[in-house]
Amino acid sequence: MKIIVHYGSKVHEVCRELQQKVIDQVEHLTGVSIQAVNVFVDGITSEPNYAKA
Secondary structure (H helix, E strand, O other), X not given: OEXXXXXXXXXXXXXHHHHHHHHHHHHHHHXXXXXXXXXXXXXXXXXXXXXXX
């Protein structure tokens, strides 16, 4: 999964929280145990409403 974080964010915390949320949801919806979720920081933005298509 690739993400873009806001400048000033604690990147490690953002990635950990995202990993846990993805794991929780996939396991809840499918019943499949997830071993890992890879998160790649693709960039940093200072724009508050940045959305990448």
